[in-house]
Amino acid sequence: MKLFALLLLLPLHAGLAGLTWSTTHFSAKATQADKEVVARFGFKNDTTKPLTITHLESSCGCTVPQLAKKTYAPGETGEIVAYFTIGQRMGMQNSTIQVATSDAPRKPTALRLQIDIPDPLETSPLLLTWKRGGEAKDQVFTVKAKPGFSVKIAEISVSNQQFTAEIATAKEGSRYDIAVRPKNTAQIGFGLLIITTDYPAKEPRVIYAQLKVE
Amino acid sequence: MKPWTQAAFLCGLALLPALPTAIFHPKKPAWTREALAPGEITLDTALALPDRVWLDARKAGDYVAGHIPGALPLNEDAWNNLLPAVALQFQPGQNLVIYCDSLECNTSHLVAERLRRELGAENVFILKGGWLTWQKNQP
Amino acid sequence: MAEKSTVAVAASSGRLAERLVGWIFGGLFIYAGGLKLLDPAQFAVDIANYQLVSWPFAVAAAIYLPWLEILAGLGLVTGWKRSGALRVLIFLMVIFVQALFTAWVRGLNIECGCFGKALATSNYALLFLRDGAILAGLFWLLYREWKSRLALESEALVVP
Numbered sequence: 001m002k003l004f005a006l007l008l009l010l011p012l013h014a015g016l017a018g019l020t021w022s023t024t025h026f027s028a029k030a031t032q033a034d035k036e037v038v039a040r041f042g043f044k045n046d047t048t049k050p051l052t053i054t055h056l057e058s059s060c061g062c063t064v065p066q067l068a069k070k071t072y073a074p075g076e077t078g079e080i081v082a083y084f085t086i087g088q089r090m091g092m093q094n095s096t097i098q099v100a101t102s103d104a105p106r107k108p109t110a111l112r113l114q115i116d117i118p119d120p121l122e123t124s125p126l127l128l129t130w131k132r133g134g135e136a137k138d139q140v141f142t143v144k145a146k147p148g149f150s151v152k153i154a155e156i157s158v159s160n161q162q163f164t165a166e167i168a169t170a171k172e173g174s175r176y177d178i179a180v181r182p183k184n185t186a187q188i189g190f191g192l193l194i195i196t197t198d199y200p201a202k203e204p205r206v207i208y209a210q211l212k213v214e
Numbered sequence: 215m216k217p218w219t220q221a222a223f224l225c226g227l228a229l230l231p232a233l234p235t236a237i238f239h240p241k242k243p244a245w246t247r248e249a250l251a252p253g254e255i256t257l258d259t260a261l262a263l264p265d266r267v268w269l270d271a272r273k274a275g276d277y278v279a280g281h282i283p284g285a286l287p288l289n290e291d292a293w294n295n296l297l298p299a300v301a302l303q304f305q306p307g308q309n310l311v312i313y314c315d316s317l318e319c320n321t322s323h324l325v326a327e328r329l330r331r332e333l334g335a336e337n338v339f340i341l342k343g344g345w346l347t348w349q350k351n352q353p
Numbered sequence: 354m355a356e357k358s359t360v361a362v363a364a365s366s367g368r369l370a371e372r373l374v375g376w377i378f379g380g381l382f383i384y385a386g387g388l389k390l391l392d393p394a395q396f397a398v399d400i401a402n403y404q405l406v407s408w409p410f411a412v413a414a415a416i417y418l419p420w421l422e423i424l425a426g427l428g429l430v431t432g433w434k435r436s437g438a439l440r441v442l443i444f445l446m447v448i449f450v451q452a453l454f455t456a457w458v459r460g461l462n463i464e465c466g467c468f469g470k471a472l473a474t475s476n477y478a479l480l481f482l483r484d485g486a487i488l489a490g491l492f493w494l495l496y497r498e499w500k501s502r503l504a505l506e507s508e509a510l511v512v513p
Contacts, residue, residue: 060321061273062291087291090328126334159302190306194298203294208301210334220437221444224428228421235393236416243397243412 018051018103019043019072027114030086031149032200039082041111045072047103055100055108056080062087063095063113082113088203090117120149120199121207128193129212130185138179141165141193141209145174151199160191163211182213189213253326254342255311257351263309263339269300271314271325272345282313282348288325301333313341313348371497378490379429382442386422389415403452421445429494436498443491450484453477 022042030037045051052071058064064083072078082097093115100108122144130136145151150173156165161183168179180193193209215223236242260266268285270277277287286303288296300310310329314322322340330338341347389396397415401408421441428438457477 085291088293088295089290090293192301192304194301200294203292205294206298206301208297208333210306212306215434215437217436217440220434221440222437224424224434224437224441225421228417228424231420232417235390235420236413239390239393239416241392241394243394243415245409245412 018045018047018049018101019099019109020046021109021111024109025112025114026082027116029116029118031120032086032088032090032117032205034086036086037084037113037115039084039113040079041082041097042077042079044077045074048074049103050074052102053099054102054105055098057098058082058095059097060095062089062093063097065097065111080111082111084113084115086115086117088200088205090119092116118146120146120151121197121205122146123207123209125209127210127212128180129214130182132185132188132213134185136182136185138168138181140168141178141180141195143176143178143195143197143207149199150174151197153195154198154204155194155196157194158191158211159194160189160211162187162189162213163191163193165193180209180211182211185213187213251323251340251342253323253338253340255339256342257347260311260339260341263311265305265307266309266311267300267303269310269312269325269329270345271312271321276315276345282345285313288312288329289321290324290328293328297332300329304333304335307337308335309337309339310335311339311341313344315344315346367497371494374490374494375429375432375435378442378487378494379426379431379438381487382422382426383430384426386419386426389419389422393419403456405452405455418445439491439494439498443488443495446484446488446491450481450488453480453484457481 020043022044024041026039026041028037028039050071050073053067056065056067062085064085066081066083068078080097080099084093084095093113095113097111097113098108099111100106122142124142128139128141130139143151143153152173153167153170153176156167156178158165158180163180163182165178165180167176169175169177178193178195182189189212191211193211195207195209197205197207199205268282269288270281270285271289272281272287273289274287274292277285281287286296286300288300312322312325312329314325322344326338326340329335343350393412393415396419397408397412400406400411400414406414422445425438425441425445428434429442
């Protein structure tokens with residue numbers, strides 16, 4: 001029974017880097033209109049010796065960590081400032097910054113960044129097909145802006161002139177229904193529906209859908 | 215049997231079914247981590263693919279400094295600018311192989327997922343070992 | 354006379370509760386172990402994500418631990434090697450909670466892996482709550498065992 005109690009108390013904690021962190025997890029929401037997100041990870045040297053940061057590495061080129069100086073005296077505080085570039089990313093972005101200190105250079109602490117860049121649009125379907133020799137009737141491709149976003153269509157085109165597309169109904173900035181059909185279904189063909197939007201302003205997003213006569 | 219003896223007995227007994235599981239289980243893990251993750255292919259497999267297009271998921275600077283001949287750049291920093299070139303040459307059934315820096319590269323997987331989602335491409339693969347593997351295998 | 358029967362009823366309802374809890378928790382571990390056995394490769398990855406052991410060790414654990422869970426769970430349910438089973442499960446849970454704690458402190462993003470991919474969550478509060486409840490239940494069973502052993506010992510002393 002005594003051995004049992006002893007085992008219960010035995011901590012398995014891997015050697016943690018000597019710094020105490022105010023947080024090791026940062027999450028935020030952003031949009032493609034933002035340029036970057038700045039995350040701050042504060043720390044304090046709670047040990048009795050000075051600690052030097054020996055390793056500072058980010059898992060992704062999109063996240064750049066910065067440090068004012070490398071060595072911290074006992075009791076001193078500091079912070080790692082991480083700059084996350086949005087670029088034209090979308091969805092849940094996860095990146096990690098590994099920080100190791102002189103007292104445990106092989107056991108880095110992982111600082112996590114989680115940036116959610118929600119997709120401003122809902123589009124469907126991804127593929128429109130017609131049967132060869134069948135009816136060349138209209139199919140609808142829908143582009144919807146999610147609440148809080150206003151996205152307009154700047155231009156519609158097709159990569160293969162066997163198909164034709166035009167806006168059937170439009171609620172400017174929020175919903176577009178595009179009617180697509182092949183001019184004829186005599187031969188098998190493949191093309192792309194290409195929809196250029198106006199968001200983000202500098203390098204707008206292009207939406208694609210596959211069109212097939214098979 | 216005293217309680218802890220029983221416990222030890224159970225621990226030992228569990229080894230019996232564990233052994234055949236280690237040998238015969240269809241979903242048993244590989245003993246080394248070199249195994250391929252889902253979507254990854256080796257360089258040999260990639261070279262044997264017909265109708266193959268290379269996609270470079272690294273930073274623009276790296277691409278300019280050197281890339282697999284014929285590769286198109288496609289990364290998330292300039293996704294909106296780069297996707298059109300890939301989309302306009304796309305044909306159904308095309309095999310798209312994405313590579314980035316080397317072994318520990320999550321970027322390729324993100325690009326692959328986004329490509330599948332936005333273009334509806336089905337045959338999207340990731341080169342295991344990335345640019346490093348390509349360089350190592352050059353004569 | 355009435356006194357004796359209420360004590361007897363209390364004792365037997367305590368025993369019933371004990372057996373029920375044993376079935377529930379035993380069944381829980383059998384279920385959890387079974388789920389992990391369906392995909393040992395994924396379980397090995399989940400173990401590796403805690404960044405506490407080497408990959409080959411994670412593979413060995415992924416193959417071995419589910420069987421231990423199932424056997425110990427069976428022990429709770431059937432009563433065979435029950436005391437040992439209980440200690441095995443408590444030991445497993447304690448180790449697991451400590452691993453969870455180190456992962457939380459280091460800010461790791463883990464998906465539990467306890468119930469296979471089915472109920473994966475990286476929500477630490479939820480995980481600690483769940484495991485705390487399981488440990489509490491197991492400790493209660495241990496307490497009941499200790500009590501009944503005391504009762505047996507004291508009965509043995511009262512030899513008419």
